[in-house]
Amino acid sequence: MSGHLKGVGASPGLVVGPARRYVRDIAEPPASDEPIGKPAEEAARAVEALEAVAADLDERAARAGGEAAEVLGAQAMMARDPDLADAVAASTKQGRGAPRAVWEAFAGYREMLAGAGEYLAARLTDLDDLRDRAVARLVGTPVPGLPSSDSPYVLLAHDLAPADTALLDPALVLALVTEQGGPTSHTAILARSLGVPAVVACAKAMDVPDGTIVLVDGSSGVVQVDPPAEQVEKARVTGARSREDRPTGPGATADGHQVPLLANIGGPAEVAAAVAAGAEGVGLFRTEFLFLDRSVAPTVAEQVAAYQPVLAAFPDGKVVVRVLDAGADKPLGFLPAPEPEPNPALGIRGLRMLNRFPHLLAEQLRALALAADGGGAALEVMAPMVTDAAEAADFAARCRAAGIATAGVMIEVPAAALRAADIAAEVDFVSIGTNDLTQYALAADRMLAGLATLQDPWHPAILDLIAATAEGVTAAGGRIGVCGEAAADPALACVLVGLGVQTLSMGAGSLQQVRAALAACTVDSCGTAAQAARSATTAAGARTAARTALPELRLVR
Amino acid sequence: MAERRVTTGPGVGLHARPAAVFVQAATKASVPVRIAKSGGKPVNARSILAVLSLDVRGGEEVVLTAEGDGAEEALDALAALVEAGADKT
Numbered sequence: 062m063s064g065h066l067k068g069v070g071a072s073p074g075l076v077v078g079p080a081r082r083y084v085r086d087i088a089e090p091p092a093s094d095e096p097i098g099k100p101a102e103e104a105a106r107a108v109e110a111l112e113a114v115a116a117d118l119d120e121r122a123a124r125a126g127g128e129a130a131e132v133l134g135a136q137a138m139m140a141r142d143p144d145l146a147d148a149v150a151a152s153t154k155q156g157r158g159a160p161r162a163v164w165e166a167f168a169g170y171r172e173m174l175a176g177a178g179e180y181l182a183a184r185l186t187d188l189d190d191l192r193d194r195a196v197a198r199l200v201g202t203p204v205p206g207l208p209s210s211d212s213p214y215v216l217l218a219h220d221l222a223p224a225d226t227a228l229l230d231p232a233l234v235l236a237l238v239t240e241q242g243g244p245t246s247h248t249a250i251l252a253r254s255l256g257v258p259a260v261v262a263c264a265k266a267m268d269v270p271d272g273t274i275v276l277v278d279g280s281s282g283v284v285q286v287d288p289p290a291e292q293v294e295k296a297r298v299t300g301a302r303s304r305e306d307r308p309t310g311p312g313a314t315a316d317g318h319q320v321p322l323l324a325n326i327g328g329p330a331e332v333a334a335a336v337a338a339g340a341e342g343v344g345l346f347r348t349e350f351l352f353l354d355r356s357v358a359p360t361v362a363e364q365v366a367a368y369q370p371v372l373a374a375f376p377d378g379k380v381v382v383r384v385l386d387a388g389a390d391k392p393l394g395f396l397p398a399p400e401p402e403p404n405p406a407l408g409i410r411g412l413r414m415l416n417r418f419p420h421l422l423a424e425q426l427r428a429l430a431l432a433a434d435g436g437g438a439a440l441e442v443m444a445p446m447v448t449d450a451a452e453a454a455d456f457a458a459r460c461r462a463a464g465i466a467t468a469g470v471m472i473e474v475p476a477a478a479l480r481a482a483d484i485a486a487e488v489d490f491v492s493i494g495t496n497d498l499t500q501y502a503l504a505a506d507r508m509l510a511g512l513a514t515l516q517d518p519w520h521p522a523i524l525d526l527i528a529a530t531a532e533g534v535t536a537a538g539g540r541i542g543v544c545g546e547a548a549a550d551p552a553l554a555c556v557l558v559g560l561g562v563q564t565l566s567m568g569a570g571s572l573q574q575v576r577a578a579l580a581a582c583t584v585d586s587c588g589t590a591a592q593a594a595r596s597a598t599t600a601a602g603a604r605t606a607a608r609t610a611l612p613e614l615r616l617v618r
Numbered sequence: 619m620a621e622r623r624v625t626t627g628p629g630v631g632l633h634a635r636p637a638a639v640f641v642q643a644a645t646k647a648s649v650p651v652r653i654a655k656s657g658g659k660p661v662n663a664r665s666i667l668a669v670l671s672l673d674v675r676g677g678e679e680v681v682l683t684a685e686g687d688g689a690e691e692a693l694d695a696l697a698a699l700v701e702a703g704a705d706k707t
Binding site: 131134135138139142144170173174181184188 | 633634635637638641642661662664665666667668670671673
C-alpha cells in the first residue's frame with residue numbers, strides 16, 4: 062500500500078523509517094474454524110508453536126539475566142507444560158483446529174488460576190501472554206508485544222499504555238504512530254520525552270505492513286506510506302536542520318525574569334537526554350518504571366540505586382520525584398489485583414492507592430531520603446492525585462517523618478486547584494499536572510481519541526484553574542510549577558509564565574523550543590498574552606489570542 | 619504406592635520460584651509423581667500449571683505419591699525440597 066494517512070500531530074519532527082506494528086491483543090480464534098489437518102497433526106502444530114514460544118522466552122531470559130530471567134524461565138516452563146499439551150490434544154480430538162485448541166486449553170487453566178489466591182493473579186497475565194504468542198504463530202499475525210528489532214523503526218500501534226511505553230528502547234524508536242489517543246495521551250507524552258515525532262488518532266495505521274517505509278511528520282500529523290525518494294531526502298535535510306542549536310543556558314524571558322526549565326523523565330535512562338538538552342533539573346521524575354511489570358516490590362536498596370544517578374546528574378539543580386502513581390489502569394503485579402473500576406481515572410490511584418498500602422509509600426520515601434543523603438541535586442518529593450489540604454498535610458507529614466525536607470503535591474484535581482491556598486499552607490510547593498487537570502475539568506477521558514479536541518489545555522477553563530492555583534499558592538507564599546505537557550507548547554509556556562507559574566517541566570525534546578520562546582518575550586507580554594487567552598471563549602480562540610499578543614514568537618522555530 | 623506427607627515451610631508456599639524448582643525436580647525424577655493438598659485431588663507434579671492451580675500456601679500440608687522402581691527415593695528428594703524450598707523465598 063502507498064499514499065498517506067492523516068492523524069493528529071502530537072510531537073513535532075520529521076522522520077523516515079521502516080514500520081513495525083505493535084499488537085497487544087490477539088482475537089479469539091472462532092470455534093467454527095475448520096481444522097487444516099487431522100487431530101494428531103493439529104496437536105503437533107500446536108505443540109510446535111508452544112515450543113517455539115518457549116524457545117523464544119529462553120532466549121530472552123538468557124539475554125535479560127537476573128530476576129527477569131527467572132520470570133521468563135518460569136513462563137517457558139508453562140509453555141512446555143505436559144498437562145497443557147494433553148489438554149490441547151484432547152481439544153483437537155473434538156475437531157478443533159490448532160489455534161482454537163490452544164485457546165481452549167489455556168482457558169481451562171485461566172479459570173483454575175483465577176479462582177485461586179492473590180499470588181496467582183499475576184500469573185494470569187503470563188498465561189494470556191503465552192496463549193497470544195502461540196496463537197499468533199499459528200494464525201500468522203505479528204507476535205503480540207513490542208517488536209523485536211535491532212535496527213531503528215517507526216512504531217505503529219492501536220494505542221500505548223504506560224506499561225508498554227516503559228519498555229520501549231529509546232535508541233530504536235524513530236517515531237510513534239497510534240490509531241487511538243489524543244495530544245495528551247501517554248503516546249504523546251512518551252514521544253515528547255524521547256524527543257521523537259508522534260502522530261496520534263491516525264486511522265488505519267495498523268493496516269501498514271511491517272517493514273514498509275513510512276515518513277512521519279509529527280507537526281502536520283501526516284504519515285506518508287512508501288514515500289517517493291525526493292520526499293525521503295527532504296525529510297532527512299529538514300530533520301537535521303531542526304536539530305541545530307538554539308539558545309542555551311537557564312530559562313529566562315527577554316527581560317531577565319528567571320523561569321527554570323526542568324525535564325520530565327521516566328527513569329535514569331532519560332537523564333542523559335535531559336542533561337544534553339540543557340535541563341536545569343528534573344521537574345517530574347516518574348517512578349513507575351521501578352514498580353510496573355514486577356512480581357515482587359523493589360527493595361529499598363534497588364530504589365536508592367535508581368534514584369541516586371538522577372540526583373547526581375544535577376548537582377546544582379533540583380530533582381522533583383513523584384511517588385508511585387499506580388491505579389486500576391496501571392496495576393502492580395505484587396499487590397492484590399485491583400477491583401475492576403468502571404472509571405479508573407476517578408478511582409483508587411495515585412496517593413489514594415498509596416494510602417491503602419502505606420508500607421509501599423514508607424519504603425519509597427525511605428529510599429528517597431537515603432538517596433538524597435548521597436548528595437547531588439536538592440531532592441523534592443511530591444504526591445500525585447491529591448484532592449484536598451488534609452491529604453496534602455498527611456503526605457507532607459509522612460515525608461518529614463521519613464527525613465525528606467521538601468514535600469509537595471500535584472495539582473490535577475479541579476478541587477485542589479480551586480483551593481490551592483489551603484493546600485499551599487500545608488506543603489512546600491505544588492506542581493500542576495495539566496494533562497489530568499484537563500481531563501478532569503473538561504470531563505474528557507485522555508485515552509479516548511474521539512475526545513481529542515476536548516483534551517486541550519488551552520481551554521479558557523483550564524487557564525482559569527491555573528490562574529486560581531497560582532494566585533492561591535503565591536498568596537500563601539508557596540512555590541508553583543507546571544509539569545504537564547502544556548509546558549511543552551512554546552506559546553502556552555509563555556502564557557503559563559504570564560499566569561504566575563514559576564518553573565516549567567517538560568519532555569527533554571521540547572526544552573530548546575520553549576527556551577527560545579521565553580527568550581523572545583518579556584514577562585509583561587507574557588502577562589498580556591495570558592489575559593488575552595483567558596478572555597477567549599474557546600481553546601482555539603485562546604490559542605489565537607495568545608499568539609496575536611506574542612508577535613515575537615513568529616520568529617521562533 | 620509410596621506416599622509422603624509434608625508441610626511446606628513458612629513463606630509463599632508452592633508459588634513462583636519454589637513451584638518452578640519443585641516441578642523441574644519432579645520432571646527429572648525417574649517415576650511420575652503426583653501431588654495433592656491434604657484431602658484434595660492429586661495432580662501431575664510435572665505440570666507447573668497444575669501445581670500452581672493447587673494454590674499451596676506456606677505452612678500447608680501436601681501429599682506426594684508415586685509408584686514403581688525408585689518411587690521412595692524420588693519422594694524423599696521432592697519432600698525435602700517442599701520443606702526447604704518454600705522457606706528460602
